[in-house]
Amino acid sequence: MLDKQLLLAEVKKSKAAEIRVISDAKELQSRDAALFITKGIALLRDHSVFDTPIHSTQSFSAGDSIYLAATLSRRPLDRIYTIHEPLEVVSVDGSALRKAVMNASFLVNEIIRNSVTRIYANEQRVNPVFEDRFLLHYKDCFKKSSARKDQSIFLVGEPPKGLYFIAKGSVFLTTEDHAKFAELHETDFFGEGSIITSTHRSKNVYAMEDCNLLLLETRHVLNEINREAPLVKLVLTHIFNLLELMNQLRFSHLEGVPPEDESETG
CATH class of the missing domain: 2.60.120.10 (Jelly Rolls)
Structure with missing residues (x-):
């Protein structure tokens, strides 16, 4: 924590x-x-x-x-x-x-960059270099899963299993009261916030269409974070x-x- x-x-x-x-x-x-x-x-x-x-x-x-x-x-x-x-x-x-x-690991750097994008309510990042490095670096760590249209991927109150990468398809996020507020698409990732804050999920995520997902488990994400300098951890x-x-x-x-x-x- x-x-x-x-x-x-x-x-x-x-x-x-x-x-x-x-x-x-x-x-x-x-x-x-x-x-x-x-x-x-x-x-x-x-x-x-x-x-x-x-x-x-x-x-x-x-x-x-x-x-x-x-x-x-x-x-x-x-x-x-x-x-x-x-x-x-x-x-x-x-x-x-x-x-x-800038000197942080590529995963931590991208998590921060992606969060800044969301804070400013801009379109999701487009970073093919990150996608290639991400898939190559964690190819032996991923767990593959799929979700049908309108199926929940996780719900408010659930403990975080890890970070999800969208290999195919798209998802949408809602508040606890089911107010839809964001959509994520192929090559986007989500679910890292609860890992970093050590809290249960505060949003619902549903498949907007049939999806193929890659799950990077919590322990792998924390291994990356724990290697960072105090200033980077504070930023996170x-x-x-x-x-x-x-x-x-x-x-x-x-x-x-x-x-x-x-x-x-x-």
Whole structure:
């Protein structure tokens, strides 16, 4: 299990990290840096992220991060936060952050890159180099499985068996209330979040058509992660936490209907 507090304590010792107290929200955007909150609350309104007529607010507090995805991907720091009291953060230099992730294993690097893509609600990544390396590297580790159209691959509350790679077909994801919010297609992967956060599944995944899947079991994924530097591990834990917070903003506008067939894969 990756402990965010222990990892942050380790990262704080590095030259790339600095403890800051921020009183003006404009200071959040003043540097090329990701901010890991240790005390205080920052608020993000969804109209600064999504084009929606419905307005809601997401709070970021101790254990959350600000501008992590933007810093990793060199995007503008244009999501506007408000703070009503001083915010204590560990600020990590963007160059050091990107270098650490770039030097990570190809699987961990791609998991982070894919998560950033999902945070920004963009189309899924297209990376044939990753696909080739992934299939070659783990060819003796995969477990093959299949799912019929509308069959569940996993459901909310289930323990994670591993990471799934779509060899053929497509799937869709829903919230616990069956609000559909994403589709994944051939060469995409999913299911890594629960492994990294050591939690049960928080989404439902169903086959949108007949699918062939490759399962990389949890132990193989953890073996890759455990070899990484503390900064990379910290990024992993926070990137999925950030994805969950951003999804909460998205989910507040969704309504869904469960699929007709919710039988599980064998």
